[in-house]
Amino acid sequence: MLKPPGIQVKHYFFTVNISRAVIWEQREKVLNSQWGFGIEPITGSHQYQEALKYMTSRKYQQALETLYKLIIQRLFEMHRLNLNQTGYKMRTHISNALQKRASSIYTMVRRYNTAALALDPPRPTLDWSKPVIRETMKRHRRVLRAQEEIVRCNIELRRIHTSIVDEEKV
Numbered sequence: 602m603l604k605p606p607g608i609q610v611k612h613y614f615f616t617v618n619i620s621r622a623v624i625w626e627q628r629e630k631v632l633n634s635q636w637g638f639g640i641e642p643i644t645g646s647h648q649y650q651e652a653l654k655y656m657t658s659r660k661y662q663q664a665l666e667t668l669y670k671l672i673i674q675r676l677f678e679m680h681r682l683n684l685n686q687t688g689y690k691m692r693t694h695i696s697n698a699l700q701k702r703a704s705s706i707y708t709m710v711r712r713y714n715t716a717a718l719a720l721d722p723p724r725p726t727l728d729w730s731k732p733v734i735r736e737t738m739k740r741h742r743r744v745l746r747a748q749e750e751i752v753r754c755n756i757e758l759r760r761i762h763t764s765i766v767d768e769e770k771v
Contacts, residue, residue, distance in 0.1 A: 654721070661716040661724065668709045675702055 681687060682695045710727050717724035728734065 657716070657719045657721075661713075661720055664709065664713040664716045668706070668713050671702065671706050671709055675699065675706065678702070 678695050678699055682692055682699070687695070714726040714728075717726050
């Protein structure tokens with residue numbers, strides 16, 4: 602590898618970074634002197650506002666996707682924790698992972714709320730500190746499971762009826 606003259610090998614990368622910064626500053630000076638504008642964007646321009654809007658919406662989408670991913674991972678771990686073939690050591694390992702993941706989910710909820718409020722118009726925020734919200738979600742899931750159970754019971758009822766009719770024919 603060629604080394605620049607007068608530069609020691611152990612400081613090579615550090616010096617290259619400094620020289621790039623110097624080149625960038627010189628380029629900015631030339632643009633300012635010859636063309637009358639710099640590298641910094643003009644905050645009042647339409648393109649700058651569009652870019653800012655895109656960046657805030659992208660940050661919101663990334664926070665939402667990351668939060669969704671963390672919650673799905675937690676659901677899979679909770680499902681694995683409740684399986685019959687899971688041993689004691691695996692259960693303790695999974696429960697420790699769940700406790701660690703809870704803090705990361707809480708951090709992502711805060712990041713999501715910040716990104717949601719930064720949008721125009723602001724999106725609704727998530728607040729899981731209120732027990733009313735958790736109870737509502739539990740009841741909603743119970744209603745969904747009850748509806749599934751009704752469908753299953755209706756199918757079983759038809760099967761039993763068919764079985765009784767077939768027995769009477771014999």
